[in-house]
Amino acid sequence: MDLATLIGFLGGLGIIIGAIATGGDVMLFVNTPSVLIVVGGTFMVTLMGIPLADFLRSFGVALKAFMNKREDPTVLIEEAVRLADVARKNGLLALEGEEIGNEFLKKGISLCVDGHDPTLVQKMLGQDINLTIKRHEVGQKMWSSVGDMAPAMGMIGTLVGLVQMLANMSDPASIGPAMAVALLTTLYGAVIANAFAIPLSEKLALVSEYEKLNKSLIMETISGIQEGVNPRVLEALLQTYLPENKRTKEDDGE
Numbered sequence: 001m002d003l004a005t006l007i008g009f010l011g012g013l014g015i016i017i018g019a020i021a022t023g024g025d026v027m028l029f030v031n032t033p034s035v036l037i038v039v040g041g042t043f044m045v046t047l048m049g050i051p052l053a054d055f056l057r058s059f060g061v062a063l064k065a066f067m068n069k070r071e072d073p074t075v076l077i078e079e080a081v082r083l084a085d086v087a088r089k090n091g092l093l094a095l096e097g098e099e100i101g102n103e104f105l106k107k108g109i110s111l112c113v114d115g116h117d118p119t120l121v122q123k124m125l126g127q128d129i130n131l132t133i134k135r136h137e138v139g140q141k142m143w144s145s146v147g148d149m150a151p152a153m154g155m156i157g158t159l160v161g162l163v164q165m166l167a168n169m170s171d172p173a174s175i176g177p178a179m180a181v182a183l184l185t186t187l188y189g190a191v192i193a194n195a196f197a198i199p200l201s202e203k204l205a206l207v208s209e210y211e212k213l214n215k216s217l218i219m220e221t222i223s224g225i226q227e228g229v230n231p232r233v234l235e236a237l238l239q240t241y242l243p244e245n246k247r248t249k250e251d252d253g254e
Contacts, residue, residue: 042150061140077241079101080235083100095109095113224237
C-alpha cells in the first residue's frame, strides 16, 4: 500500500468536504444531473480516444498508484552481489537453487542458468521493460485525459444549466435547480481533475520510472553475472543507481 497516495487522496477529499460541511448542508452540493454530465460525460469522451480494452485496463493500472510498493534498490544490490558471488565461486548452474525474491531478477537468472547468449538475454529483458512501460503509459494517458476532459465537461454542464435558467426566467422555481447544475458541474469537473485524475496520472508516471530504474539495475546485474564480473566491482557499478548522498552514507558505513 502506498500511504502517500492514499493519505493525499483522502486528505484532499476530506478538506474539500470539511470546507463544504462548515458552510451548511453537504447535500446542497449533491446534484444528479451534474454528476451525470461530468462523470459520465468525462469517461465517455475519454473512451473515444482509446480502445475499450485499454480503457478498462486503465482502472487496474490506477490501482498501482495506491497498491504499489517500491522495492528498495539497496536490497536489490545486496541480492545481486550475493548471486554474483555464488556464480563466481560455483558457476552459473549453482544459481538454479538460489532463492530470489524479485520476479524480474528471477527470470533473468533463469535465462542465465539455461545457458542463453548474453545478447539474447539482454534483448529479452529489455523487451520486457519496454512492453511494461508501454502498458503503464496507456493508463497514464487515460487518466491524464480524464484530467483534461473533466473541467471541459464541467464547463459544458455550466452552459447547459445557464441555458435552462435563462429559458425559464418566468418560472422562479426553476432558476435555483438550473443554477445548481450550472455551478456544481464546474465544481465537480475541477475536483475530479485536480484532486484525483491529474495527481493519479503523475503518480503512475513516477511508479513507472521507479520500476524502470530497478529493472535496469537488474539488467546490469544479469550482464555482470554472465560476464563473471567480480562481485565487489559489480556492487560499485550498481551503486551508481543510488542517489549520491545514499552512496556516500553507505561508503562511510563501510
